[in-house]
Amino acid sequence: MxxxxxxxxxxxxxxxxxxxxxxxxxxxxxxxxxxxxxxxxxxxxxxxxxxxxxxxxxxxxxxxxxxxxxxxxxxxxxxxxxxxxxxxxxxxxxxxxxxxxxxxxxxxxxxxxxxxxxxxxxxxxxxxxxxxxxxxxxxxxxxxxxxxxxxxxRLLPEVLGNDESAKTDSHSTGLLEHPQYTRPAEYLGMEVPEVLRNGNHKLIAEWQLKESLRRTYLRRPEMLEQLELTDEMEKMLQEISQEEARAVDKEKL
Missing domain, CATH: 3.40.1280.10 (SPOUT methyltransferase, trefoil knot domain)
Known part of the structure; x- marks a missing residue:
């Protein structure tokens, strides 16, 4: 270019x-x-x-x-x-x-x-x-x-060390990127979610999708209106809504 x-x-x-x-x-x-x-x-x-x-x-x-x-x-x-x-x-x-x-x-x-x-x-x-x-x-x-x-x-081929990196960035998929962690597995009492350490790639992919949806739902909900949601994503959003409502109720106690 x-x-x-x-x-x-x-x-x-x-x-x-x-x-x-x-x-x-x-x-x-x-x-x-x-x-x-x-x-x-x-x-x-x-x-x-x-x-x-x-x-x-x-x-x-x-x-x-x-x-x-x-x-x-x-x-x-x-x-x-x-x-x-x-x-x-x-x-x-x-x-x-x-x-x-x-x-x-x-x-x-x-x-x-x-x-x-x-x-x-x-x-x-x-x-x-x-x-x-x-x-x-x-x-x-x-x-x-x-x-x-x-x-x-940064979107040009070979510019980033890994061409897959840009494809999963926030906004590239229509969602904000899911949380990410690196070593150590525990720091100041904060632990890496167990699902990311168990090596089950299917469960990891499901967790990443759900957490991307959660972050978008909480921080940029208007982005969800532009996204074509699958049945799986719809189900996850319902779960997220319920989980976040319970978390708010728990904080009030």
């Missing part, structure tokens, strides 16, 4: 792109990332990339010309025919695991990191996607782009 990032602050990407999973993916040539300062593409002798909005208003807007020129330069340098151009914008579609999976299928991604008060509206005609991390506003799109890149790249 090739990823290009348009930003006014290229140095913000130096640490995240050198460390951990992203750094290893680049070392193994599974990923190529190019970070561009779109100020370098301004046609203004002072490299100005922003200006006051027509009609008045607070702050400055990013101009269309530097962004367009940057995109044209990237298109000329890359042989990839399919390019997904992502505009980081608070008004965009909310980023989630499903979109990360969609991005991971692309050959070439381009992220445009905004700054100042917003964009010249004509910039939107250059992009394929407008995406937001959530219902809040950051000072720029750089942090959002880093999050999206990380969530996307």
């Amino acid at each position: 090739r990823i290009d990032v348009l930003t006014l602050f290229p140095r913000m990407f130096e640490g995240p792109l050198r460390e951990s999973i992203l750094g290893k993916a680049i070392e193994k040539e599974l990923l190529a990332v190019y970070v561009h300062n779109f100020r370098d593409f301004s046609d203004n002798k002072h490299q100005q990339v922003d200006d006051y909005p027509y009609g008045g208003g607070a702050g400055m807007l990013l101009k269309a010309q530097p962004i367009h020129a940057s995109l044209e330069a990237i298109r000329e340098s890359s042989p990839a025919t399919s390019k997904r151009v992502v505009l980081l914008d608070p008004a965009g579609k909310k980023f989630d695991q499903s979109l990360a999976e969609e991005f991971s299928e692309e050959e070439h991604l381009i992220f445009i990191c905004g700054h100042y008060e917003g964009y010249d509206e004509r910039i939107r005609s250059f992009v394929t996607d407008e995406v937001s991390l959530g219902d809040y506003v950051l000072t720029g799109g750089e942090l959002g782009a880093m999050v999206m890149i990380d969530a996307t790249v």
Whole structure:
């Protein structure tokens, strides 16, 4: 995969792109990332990339010309025919695991990191996607782009040590991930559930599914509304509801 990032602050990407999973993916040539300062593409002798909005208003807007020129330069340098151009914008579609999976299928991604008060509206005609991390506003799109890149790249083949790891992550299955444990079997009086130590893979799989359902039921119940539940899962949810109700009653005593 090739990823290009348009930003006014290229140095913000130096640490995240050198460390951990992203750094290893680049070392193994599974990923190529190019970070561009779109100020370098301004046609203004002072490299100005922003200006006051027509009609008045607070702050400055990013101009269309530097962004367009940057995109044209990237298109000329890359042989990839399919390019997904992502505009980081608070008004965009909310980023989630499903979109990360969609991005991971692309050959070439381009992220445009905004700054100042917003964009010249004509910039939107250059992009394929407008995406937001959530219902809040950051000072720029750089942090959002880093999050999206990380969530996307870890889904690429061979990036993680075990390709099965991403398939069982929270949100990948439609459920939150079940609790997990490692050695020792007992610590500060807290024990690893017996079912995980008995070696019965069928019972372990049933326990993991039920605990994924329990965690989702307690923490993100709205996710269950989007899930097509099997008869087994319906039965487990009924048991969970009863068990949690008994636990609440017990606490009241």
